[in-house]
Amino acid sequence: MTRKxxxxxxxxxxxxxxxxxxxxxxxxxxLGLQSVSFEDQRREILAKLDDxxxxxxxxxxxxxxxxxxxxxMQRVYESSAGSRPNEIQRVALFNDGEVVNSLLGQARAxxxxxxxxxxSTGSRRIQRxxxxxxxxERSRREAEDYLRVRLPDVDPKEP
Numbered sequence: 001m002t003r004k005x006x007x008x009x010x011x012x013x014x015x016x017x018x019x020x021x022x023x024x025x026x027x028x029x030x031l032g033l034q035s036v037s038f039e040d041q042r043r044e045i046l047a048k049l050d051d052x053x054x055x056x057x058x059x060x061x062x063x064x065x066x067x068x069x070x071x072x073m074q075r076v077y078e079s080s081a082g083s084r085p086n087e088i089q090r091v092a093l094f095n096d097g098e099v100v101n102s103l104l105g106q107a108r109a110x111x112x113x114x115x116x117x118x119x120s121t122g123s124r125r126i127q128r129x130x131x132x133x134x135x136x137e138r139s140r141r142e143a144e145d146y147l148r149v150r151l152p153d154v155d156p157k158e159p
Contacts, residue, residue: 038077042070045104057110057134062103069096110134 048054049063058066073096076089085093115130131139 038073042074045070045100055104055107055111057132058103058107062107066100066103069099072096073100110137 046067049058049066055063073093076085076093080089110133112133113130114133114136115128117126118129119125120127
């Protein structure tokens with residue numbers, strides 16, 4: 001082998017080693033696997049609950065459940081004081097984590113904005129109407145309730 005080949009192989013090995021390390025870092029950052037402490041995540045969730053923009057569709061009772069679950073999780077982490085929680089504590093952490101994830105996930109889905117193009121009454125002009133999923137569901141329920149009160153003999157769900 002010539003000197004150029006050896007230098008090329010060495011440079012290739014160094015680049016592969018560097019790439020594998022950065023590749024693993026890139027993979028973990030793409031998957032959202034940064035090591036963030038529970039306290040940081042808890043603070044972020046509580047801040048988003050209070051900001052008035054995130055999780056606006058979360059009901060007051062659900063909001064209380066999220067805060068209570070986060071508080072219970074915090075107590076478990078504080079009581080274990082750096083050691084690994086026991087099996088019962090791990091199950092409680094898992095269950096509380098599921099409560100938080102499901103409630104916040106549903107609130108995120110309900111806060112999704114859906115836009116449609118509608119014709120104004122008496123016009124051919126098309127306007128864009130945007131509402132959250134929860135607002136659309138509320139409007140649908142209110143219209144059904146209105147019809148139920150105004151026309152008690154008609155079922156709004158029948159064609």
